[in-house]
Amino acid sequence: MAGLATTFGSGAMTSSISELRDTDCIFVIGSNTSENHPIIGLEVMEGVRHGKTKLIVADPRRIRMVDFASLWLRQKPGTDVALLNGLLNIIILENLVDTEFIAGRTEGFEEVKKLVAEYTPETTSRITGVPVDDLKEAARLYAKSPKACILFAMGITQHTTGTDNVMAIANLAMATGHVGKEGSGVCPLRGQNNVQGACDMGALPNVLPGYQPVTDAAARAKLEQAWGTSLPDKPGLTLMEMMAAAEHGKVRGMYIMGEEPAINDPNSTHVRAALKKLDFLVVQNIFLGETGKYADVVLPGASFAEKDGTFTNTERRIQRVRQAIPALGQCKPDWVITSGIASRMGYPMNYRHPSEIMEEIAGVTPIYGGVHYDRLDKSGLQWPCRSREDAGTKYLHKDSFSRGKGKFMPVAYKEAFELPDAEYPIIFSTGRILYHWHGGTMSRQSKGLAEIAPEAMVEISPVDAAKLKLADGDIAELASRRGKIQAKVKVTDESPDGVAFMTFHFTEAPANLLTVDALDPVAKIPELKVCAIKMEKVWAKPASGE
Amino acid sequence: MATVSFTIDGKNVMAEEGTSLLEAAKSAGIEIPHLCYMEGLATGACRLCVVEVEGQKNLAASCVFPVANKLVVKTATERVIRARKNVIELLLSDHPLDCMTCEKSGACGLEKYAYELGVTGSRFAGERHHYPLDDTNPFFFRDYNKCILCGRCVLACNDVQFVEAINFAHRGFGCKIAAPYDRSLKDSTCIFCGQCVASCPTGALVEKSRCAAGREWDLQKVTTTCSYCGVGCTLELSVKDGRIVKVTTPADAVVNKGRLCVKGRFGWDYVHSPERLTAPLIRVGEKGEGKFREATWDEALDLVARKFSEIKSESGSDSLACLSSAKCTNEENYLVQKFVRAVLGTNNVDHCARL
Numbered sequence: 095m096a097g098l099a100t101t102f103g104s105g106a107m108t109s110s111i112s113e114l115r116d117t118d119c120i121f122v123i124g125s126n127t128s129e130n131h132p133i134i135g136l137e138v139m140e141g142v143r144h145g146k147t148k149l150i151v152a153d154p155r156r157i158r159m160v161d162f163a164s165l166w167l168r169q170k171p172g173t174d175v176a177l178l179n180g181l182l183n184i185i186i187l188e189n190l191v192d193t194e195f196i197a198g199r200t201e202g203f204e205e206v207k208k209l210v211a212e213y214t215p216e217t218t219s220r221i222t223g224v225p226v227d228d229l230k231e232a233a234r235l236y237a238k239s240p241k242a243c244i245l246f247a248m249g250i251t252q253h254t255t256g257t258d259n260v261m262a263i264a265n266l267a268m269a270t271g272h273v274g275k276e277g278s279g280v281c282p283l284r285g286q287n288n289v290q291g292a293c294d295m296g297a298l299p300n301v302l303p304g305y306q307p308v309t310d311a312a313a314r315a316k317l318e319q320a321w322g323t324s325l326p327d328k329p330g331l332t333l334m335e336m337m338a339a340a341e342h343g344k345v346r347g348m349y350i351m352g353e354e355p356a357i358n359d360p361n362s363t364h365v366r367a368a369l370k371k372l373d374f375l376v377v378q379n380i381f382l383g384e385t386g387k388y389a390d391v392v393l394p395g396a397s398f399a400e401k402d403g404t405f406t407n408t409e410r411r412i413q414r415v416r417q418a419i420p421a422l423g424q425c426k427p428d429w430v431i432t433s434g435i436a437s438r439m440g441y442p443m444n445y446r447h448p449s450e451i452m453e454e455i456a457g458v459t460p461i462y463g464g465v466h467y468d469r470l471d472k473s474g475l476q477w478p479c480r481s482r483e484d485a486g487t488k489y490l491h492k493d494s495f496s497r498g499k500g501k502f503m504p505v506a507y508k509e510a511f512e513l514p515d516a517e518y519p520i521i522f523s524t525g526r527i528l529y530h531w532h533g534g535t536m537s538r539q540s541k542g543l544a545e546i547a548p549e550a551m552v553e554i555s556p557v558d559a560a561k562l563k564l565a566d567g568d569i570a571e572l573a574s575r576r577g578k579i580q581a582k583v584k585v586t587d588e589s590p591d592g593v594a595f596m597t598f599h600f601t602e603a604p605a606n607l608l609t610v611d612a613l614d615p616v617a618k619i620p621e622l623k624v625c626a627i628k629m630e631k632v633w634a635k636p637a638s639g640e
Numbered sequence: 641m642a643t644v645s646f647t648i649d650g651k652n653v654m655a656e657e658g659t660s661l662l663e664a665a666k667s668a669g670i671e672i673p674h675l676c677y678m679e680g681l682a683t684g685a686c687r688l689c690v691v692e693v694e695g696q697k698n699l700a701a702s703c704v705f706p707v708a709n710k711l712v713v714k715t716a717t718e719r720v721i722r723a724r725k726n727v728i729e730l731l732l733s734d735h736p737l738d739c740m741t742c743e744k745s746g747a748c749g750l751e752k753y754a755y756e757l758g759v760t761g762s763r764f765a766g767e768r769h770h771y772p773l774d775d776t777n778p779f780f781f782r783d784y785n786k787c788i789l790c791g792r793c794v795l796a797c798n799d800v801q802f803v804e805a806i807n808f809a810h811r812g813f814g815c816k817i818a819a820p821y822d823r824s825l826k827d828s829t830c831i832f833c834g835q836c837v838a839s840c841p842t843g844a845l846v847e848k849s850r851c852a853a854g855r856e857w858d859l860q861k862v863t864t865t866c867s868y869c870g871v872g873c874t875l876e877l878s879v880k881d882g883r884i885v886k887v888t889t890p891a892d893a894v895v896n897k898g899r900l901c902v903k904g905r906f907g908w909d910y911v912h913s914p915e916r917l918t919a920p921l922i923r924v925g926e927k928g929e930g931k932f933r934e935a936t937w938d939e940a941l942d943l944v945a946r947k948f949s950e951i952k953s954e955s956g957s958d959s960l961a962c963l964s965s966a967k968c969t970n971e972e973n974y975l976v977q978k979f980v981r982a983v984l985g986t987n988n989v990d991h992c993a994r995l
């Protein structure tokens with residue numbers, strides 16, 4: 095979460111999940127919470143149902159959370175920065191800012207104040223399509239609540255303006271003092287089960303474990319001593335850069351563990367070409383998948399039920415994974431396989447159990463310094479947890495931000511990278527549904543989940559359906575400037591007019607063939623949420639009944 | 641809130657005003673039998689939790705009876721026991737007595753109380769239901785013949801998962817739990833969270849995965865963390881003979897507090913998919929074709945080590961790159977980035993957090 099790292103000094107969710115049912119106001123933007131983080135959705139509903147929490151939902155689609163909201167802002171896709179700036183402007187105009195918090199805990203407010211002044215309620219309403227009165231009501235509700243949290247997810251980050259979106263959220267929270275307090279915070283909801291942990295562990299090209307920059311000589315020196323080797327000081331390539339480098343022959347060998355870039359990546363045609371070009375590709379996973387087809391060597395990993403270890407959830411909680419069944423066939427836990435390769439390359443790794451690896455992690459990762467298996471049994475630990483005596487951290491930035499002062503960042507609204515035009519008149523957006531997960535590597539191998547949600551659906555509004563002469567159950571061809579796919583049509587008033595929504599779980603209709611690979615310049619997150627397409631019927635569902 | 645003091649079975653007990661007798665007794669270590677009551681949610685429907693309250697003519701359903709100062713409560717008098725036996729006998733009068741093959745046996749509330757109260761059958765010969773088994777969703781069976789209409793599944797659906805997919809339908813003998821218009825759950829708002837299954841005290845709602853897979857008391861339970869999303873729910877895997885049989889979650893689980901979504905409760909069977917890789921493979925066909933031969937671990941790992949070393953010495957460390965995984969454990973991610981940095985000698989390591 096590059097935006098939050100800049101403003102707060104840490105990209106992680108500031109609050110704990112359990113604080114959500116006890117807060118006065120929750121503002122959900124760009125998160126289909128009940129589908130993608132179902133139990134967090136329930137925590138929000140719990141507070142709403144018991145009359146404790148007022149919910150504001152900003153989403154172009156009528157997601158299920160809207161049923162629980164006091165206020166639904168249906169902004170046009172890709173206009174989040176304008177919406178957030180507009181809300182902040184109202185808060186400033188109506189004197190609802192927390193002046194004490196701004197003065198004592200933050201810097202840079204004046205510039206933001208100047209910039210957001212351009213986002214008058216009328217201008218904001220024109221850009222976003224949200225009525226002025228709703229903007230005012232939302233701004234007041236959020237600002238005046240004693241405790242308030244903002245929840246967001248990929249609907250915010252998967253844009254070329256993703257980092258801007260996140261910084262605009264941080265501005266709103268800091269201006270109202272709704273961060274760094276029990277029950278108040280900024281909550282990026284992390285997608286996969288252990289995204290948080292993978293980042294914490296330094297599976298990133300620019301940081302070592304615990305977010306210590308690879309360019310920091312002191313941090314490197316410490317690890318060089320622990321690992322008995324010298325370490326490179328130049329930041330490495332990101333996923334998308336790796337693929338580009340592979341396509342150009344600069345990267346020749348690749349080791350892919352537990353990932354499906356051939357389905358999950360935007361513009362996946364490029365990724366396939368890159369994988370094909372590699373001199374040597376090792377794929378280590380539990381299924382062969384699309385990516386595995388390009389491998390020179392395939393190594394069978396063990397599933398989560400077949401190994402010990404830890405996952406770190408979205409609220410920074412490190413929890414135990416415990417082996418329940420023996421590994422299938424010749425499968426081995428990934429840590430055993432990686433150790434085997436390293437040892438064969440002349441760097442012996444002789445761990446007997448993941449708990450020994452965690453001891454090493456604790457030794458070199460300050461925020462995990464107090465994490466030991468014997469402390470994780472009942473409810474895990476939330477980092478930062480720096481020593482054995484440290485009980486862990488429920489919410490971040492209590493007395494000061496990780497970077498010291500919270501940094502306001504002025505961010506101006508920019509239009510999405512690709513907008514609809516005469517030839518491609520429909521906005522295309524992707525996301526997930528409750529029943530599947532990412533490329534479906536796991537969930538589509540679950541019989542029940544596959545039965546409930548068997549095929550790719552593209553959702554459009556009744557108005558668009560009439561315009562395009564499409565009906566529920568028809569098959570439509572969707573074409574963008576980059577490719578075309580077919581999918582079954584679902585007509586639903588959950589979708590706003592002019593927007594087609596599709597999931598990216600299905601290889602036979604890979605939505606990502608259509609999306610653009612324009613990247614957010616800072617976070618390098620691709621724009622999966624907005625691109626332009628056209629749609630056409632290719633097969634009409636026969637009239638049923640008689 | 642004010643604290644009140646009263647006695648249960650001669651024991652002095654303090655509780656917050658507004659607490660039910662059943663809950664107050666529980667915190668005092670006295671377990672009152674109950675079928676329909678669920679933590680914090682009471683309907684008073686089953687009347688198994690009746691107790692004698694001094695000065696009250698009728699027995700009181702303790703799950704809905706609020707505590708008050710100076711109450712004198714008795715939870716196991718002869719009258720109370722008789723009433724409870726009656727409740728169980730009535731339920732058994734319209735219940736298939738097939739505990740020997742019932743999947744719920746060993747974890748069934750009805751079986752437990754029949755045993756504890758010594759009820760072996762029923763004196764009430766009444767009309768019996770003969771419903772066909774409801775097999776209309778992929779995750780669980782509903783056997784109406786075993787339903788005691790306690791309403792726990794309805795509470796679970798409405799007040800725990802906030803879905804409101806099911807409710808009591810019809811009256812009298814035809815009363816049953818159903819989705820609107822008695823449609824299949826697939827055509828309702830049901831999200832297949834399985835909260836209803838988890839809360840059912842009898843064999844009326846049973847996970848399909850566990851059928852004929854082992855008796856309750858033979859299942860080994862392993863506590864772990866869900867492999868799907870970043871919420872990190874606690875799962876309790878029930879295991880028999882190297883296979884997962886069902887998944888539940890403890891009521892006091894730190895993050896999810898007894899709740900799960902469809903993926904956590906029912907989506908784990910990918911673990912046993914026949915599509916799983918089971919041996920190391922080496923490519924024989926063209927790239928992208930997906931043609932491989934099986935290899936031994938030694939052969940495969942030797943090849944990987946040799947090739948990576950070759951590329952590193954020919955083209956330098958930065959010609960190698962690695963994708964780690966947000967699906968793998970912390971320990972595995974740590975080792976992979978250590979391997980990339982310390983052994984391959986590059987910072988070209990990333991994972992798909994961006995996606």
Ligand code: SF4
Binds near residue numbers: 796830831832
């Ligand atoms: S599975 Fe969940 S949503 Fe469906 S009926 Fe049961 S409790 Fe309700």
Ligand code: SF4
Binds near residue numbers: 789790
């Ligand atoms: S299905 Fe189970 S929980 Fe629901 S009413 Fe019947 S016995 Fe009670």
Ligand code: SF4
Binds near residue numbers: 869870871873896904
């Ligand atoms: S059970 Fe559902 S909400 Fe909980 S971690 Fe698993 S996928 Fe996420």
